[in-house]
Amino acid sequence: MIQRSWKIGGIALLAYVFWTTLTVPLGPGLLEFRDRNEAASTDGITKRIETYELIGLGTHWTVQPEELRLFIRKGDRITPLPIIDVIDDTHAHAALLLPDTLPSKAWDVLINHPIDGTLFLQNGLFVEGFVVDESAQLPRPQFEERSSDLPHHFPFQPRIFETIRNLMLHVPMWFTMFLLMGIAFVASIRQLSQSAGGSSLFDLRAEASVQVGMVFGVLGLLTGSLWARYTWGAWWVDDPQLNGALVTVLVYAGYLILRGSVEDERLKARLAAVYNLFAFVILTILLMVLPRFTESLHPGKGGNPGFNSYDLDSSLRAVFYPAVLGWMLLGTWMYRIRLQATRLNQKLHRLNDE
Amino acid sequence: MNRLMSALSNIRFLLQHAIRVELRNRHGIAGLLVFAVAAVYTCYQATGTHAEQESWNALAWVVLLFAGFNAVSKPWADDDEGVRAFLIHAVQPQHWLIARTLYYMVLLGTVSTVTFAAFLLFLGMDHMSGWTAGHYYAGVMLTSTALASLLAMIQALASRAGGGFSLISVLGLPLIIPVILVSTRYGSDLMRGIAFGDTAHHLLFLATLSGGFFALGYILFPYLWRD
Numbered sequence: 059m060i061q062r063s064w065k066i067g068g069i070a071l072l073a074y075v076f077w078t079t080l081t082v083p084l085g086p087g088l089l090e091f092r093d094r095n096e097a098a099s100t101d102g103i104t105k106r107i108e109t110y111e112l113i114g115l116g117t118h119w120t121v122q123p124e125e126l127r128l129f130i131r132k133g134d135r136i137t138p139l140p141i142i143d144v145i146d147d148t149h150a151h152a153a154l155l156l157p158d159t160l161p162s163k164a165w166d167v168l169i170n171h172p173i174d175g176t177l178f179l180q181n182g183l184f185v186e187g188f189v190v191d192e193s194a195q196l197p198r199p200q201f202e203e204r205s206s207d208l209p210h211h212f213p214f215q216p217r218i219f220e221t222i223r224n225l226m227l228h229v230p231m232w233f234t235m236f237l238l239m240g241i242a243f244v245a246s247i248r249q250l251s252q253s254a255g256g257s258s259l260f261d262l263r264a265e266a267s268v269q270v271g272m273v274f275g276v277l278g279l280l281t282g283s284l285w286a287r288y289t290w291g292a293w294w295v296d297d298p299q300l301n302g303a304l305v306t307v308l309v310y311a312g313y314l315i316l317r318g319s320v321e322d323e324r325l326k327a328r329l330a331a332v333y334n335l336f337a338f339v340i341l342t343i344l345l346m347v348l349p350r351f352t353e354s355l356h357p358g359k360g361g362n363p364g365f366n367s368y369d370l371d372s373s374l375r376a377v378f379y380p381a382v383l384g385w386m387l388l389g390t391w392m393y394r395i396r397l398q399a400t401r402l403n404q405k406l407h408r409l410n411d412e
Numbered sequence: 413m414n415r416l417m418s419a420l421s422n423i424r425f426l427l428q429h430a431i432r433v434e435l436r437n438r439h440g441i442a443g444l445l446v447f448a449v450a451a452v453y454t455c456y457q458a459t460g461t462h463a464e465q466e467s468w469n470a471l472a473w474v475v476l477l478f479a480g481f482n483a484v485s486k487p488w489a490d491d492d493e494g495v496r497a498f499l500i501h502a503v504q505p506q507h508w509l510i511a512r513t514l515y516y517m518v519l520l521g522t523v524s525t526v527t528f529a530a531f532l533l534f535l536g537m538d539h540m541s542g543w544t545a546g547h548y549y550a551g552v553m554l555t556s557t558a559l560a561s562l563l564a565m566i567q568a569l570a571s572r573a574g575g576g577f578s579l580i581s582v583l584g585l586p587l588i589i590p591v592i593l594v595s596t597r598y599g600s601d602l603m604r605g606i607a608f609g610d611t612a613h614h615l616l617f618l619a620t621l622s623g624g625f626f627a628l629g630y631i632l633f634p635y636l637w638r639d
Contacts, residue, residue, distance in 0.1 A: 250635050301593060308586035315582050320573045329573050332632045333583060336565075339628060340587055343621075348590060 068387025075381040079226045082373070085206065086117040087214030088179035091167045094151070108154040109142060110183075115214065118173045119144045125172050128152050129201055130165040130183055137196040159194040160185065168201075175206030180216075213371050217289060218357070224285045226377055230385035231278035232303070232345070237386050238271030238393060239310070243338040246331035261327035262404070264334055265317060266397040268310055274389060275307045299356040302344035309337045422503055426511030431518070440486055441522075448479040448527040456534035465539050469599045472531050473555075476524055477592060480556060481584065483523045484516060484563045485577040496637070505637040506630055509564060513626060516560035524556040525549075539603045547608050548599060554615055555595045558622040562588055565629035568636055591621055 090113040112128065119126050123144035129136050143151045167182035212222050242264040249260035282303070283293050294300065316333055320326035349356075434441060455463075455471045463471065499508060528549060537545055563584055570579040598614035 250632075298593070301589070305586050305589045308589075312583045312586055316569075316573060316579065319579055325572070328635055329569055332636050333569060335632060336587060336628060339624070340590065343590055343624075348593070 064387055065391050068384050068391060071380045071384030072388060075226055075377055075384055078377045079223050079381075082377070083211050084116055084220055084222070085208065085211040085214045086174040086177060087115050087216070088117075088167060088169065088177045088182065089113045089115050091152075091179060091182040110139075110152050110154055112141075112150045112152055112167075112169070114148045114150075114169075114174075114177070115219070117148050117171070117177070119150055119171065120147050122172055123150075125170075126150060127170040129168045129170070129199065131168055132162040132165050135161055135196055136168075136199065136201050138199040138201075154185070156185070156188065157194070157196070159189045159191045161190070161192050161194045161196070163188070163190060170201070170204055172204070173207050175208075176203045177214075210373055212373055221285055221288055222374070224281060225374060226381040228278060228281040228285060229378070230382045231274045231281060233382050234385045234389040235271045235274040235278060235306075236341075236345075238267045238274065238389055239338055239341055241393065242267040242271065242334055246334040246338075249327055249331040250335075258323055258327040261330060262400050263397060264331065266400055267393045268313055268334070270389060270393045270396055272307065272310055272314070273392070274385075275303070275310065279303060279307060297356060298349050299345075302348060306341050306344055309340055313337055419504070419507055422507045423511045423514070426503065426508060427514050430511065430515040434519070441519075444479065444483050444523050445526050447482055448475065448523055449530050451475045451479065452527060452530040452534055455531075459535065461534075461536040461538065463535055465603045466600065468535060468539055469596060469603055471535070472528070473592060473596050473599065475531065476527055476552060476555065477559075477588070479523050479527050480520050480559045480563070481581060483519055484559075484567050485580050488567070488571065500637060505634040508637070509568075509629055509633045512568070513561055513564040513629070516564050517557055520556035520560050520563075521553060524552050528552050543608075544602050548602055551595055551598045551602075551615060551618070554618040554622070555591060558591045558618055558625065559588060561622045561626040561629065562591075565625070565633060565636075568633070572636060591618065594618055594621070 090111075092111050092113070094109055094111045123141075126141050126144060128139045128141055128150075130139060131137075137156070139152050140155055141150055141152050145151065163185055164181050165183040165185070167179040169177050171177070215222055245260045245263040245267065249258070249264065252260070282300070286295060286300075287293050313330065313333055317326060317330050320329055452475055455475065459467060459471070532545060540548060563580070566584040566587070567580055570583060573579060594614050594617050598611055598618075601611035601614070602608070
């Protein structure tokens with residue numbers, strides 16, 4: 059039973075991960091705060107009172123529309139803008155009622171709502187036709203950040219939107235691959251450090267775990283490519299993180315090709331182990347070291363190859379950590395099955411030879 | 413001290429021996445240089461002297477990389493099982509690896525220098541001044557050092573596996589990509605007019621990679637060599 063419990067645990071974790079990944083809704087967010095003055099230019103509103111349209115995603119503005127508050131912020135200066143009309147849950151009109159002199163042209167847009175909480179659109183407003191004076195005074199409103207009243211949801215991220223769910227599928231692939239390649243690395247060291255003429259048991263372990271690791275590496279490339287198509291607009295982009303991932307998979311493909319080209323079992327075990335040590339060092343350089351030296355588009359990067367703590371709030375953690383553990387357990391299980399299959403196959407060949 | 417001296421003299425002997433064998437039959441090295449110059453000339457035919465900066469840089473590194481791989485891929489007297497069986501008893505594997513790495517540095521350095529000179533001659537130096545070309549050349553030499561330290565090991569591995577040229581490429585090309593990523597970035601930085609001081613860390617990184625490859629090879633080579 060204990061033998062089996064970690065496998066059942068892994069499957070249970072993955073079932074939970076898939077269920078929550080696909081059912082938890084995305085939290086509300088602000089998409090755009092745009093000038094609709096062209097449409098309203100004939101209704102006699104003076105130049106300084108321009109109407110703007112506020113567009114949200116997954117917001118609930120028709121619930122208590124009178125409680126919807128709009129602010130613009132620059133540094134520590136914050137000022138309210140009046141909401142004219144709430145059109146529907148995700149659209150509202152606001153007036154750009156501002157003094158002639160402003161401290162800045164570029165503003166962040168914030169809204170407060172009892173259900174959605176405080177939402178934030180960085181550099182969402184750019185005003186023209188105002189005198190810019192750093193010391194200009196603005197009316198100071200009562201502003202308090204409020205948290206959302208919504209049940210469990212994933213955080214809204216600009217441009218990423220619903221694809222944030224890919225975090226549970228894509229990132230654990232690489233974690234699992236790293237674990238499996240680590241198993242192979244240790245097995246290769248033990249293969250080399252045993253005395254000459256030893257068995258090739260460790261070599262079989264390295265082979266099985268590289269094979270399963272390759273499956274996870276290829277799945278990582280596929281899930282990443284699919285995500286990139288929706289978020290960056292291309293199946294593949296030139297990026298250090300992506301280069302590193304592809305080269306890693308190529309290096310391990312080289313490992314499997316090397317195994318295929320040596321006939322003698324003992325020589326194969328030794329050569330493959332030597333190359334595998336090279337491969338793991340390169341894996342570490344490519345995925346852990348090089349991205350630190352270069353800039354990357356990849357989420358959570360920008361000089362830091364670990365995932366960025368700002369991107370990961372508690373709702374994501376509650377699914378992401380089980381996902382990593384679940385995929386790792388599944389990967390380990392696959393590795394053990396693969397190892398058993400290889401050994402049985404070898405035994406069969408030996409029986410056939412006799 | 414004595415052991416160090418004898419190790420050095422062993423390495424010197426192996427290096428001299430390798431160079432002597434190479435020079436005894438000059439067709440080999442001549443073939444490499446012809447390959448390199450022909451590749452450069454093909455690029456020249458395709459682009460003339462009007463290659464854009466990025467194309468110039470890309471072509472230069474592709475030609476240098478493949479000329480380098482071509483240089484190490486020819487069969488080698490030491491790869492013969494009988495010769496290896498003799499050498500195993502005559503010299504320490506590490507000494508053999510050091511001599512082989514030094515020899516590759518000389519060989520790849522020569523091939524790279526000729527290739528780079530042909531490149532400057534045919535495709536022109538529109539994108540760089542004399543000093544920049546010198547800095548670029550420093551990058552070329554460090555890249556061939558990195559190639560030498562990696563390929564000395566990979567060539568021995570491939571010849572032990574009996575795979576020949578295709579196996580060297582399959583095993584070596586993915587491993588060398590980090591080096592090429594750094595070199596191409598260095599070259600393109602120089603051509604875009606970024607000051608040498610601001611991009612020199614790439615050279616340091618290349619040297620570190622060479623050192624890393626060599627250290628790995630040094631540790632692992634005895635396992636490869638013994639029977």
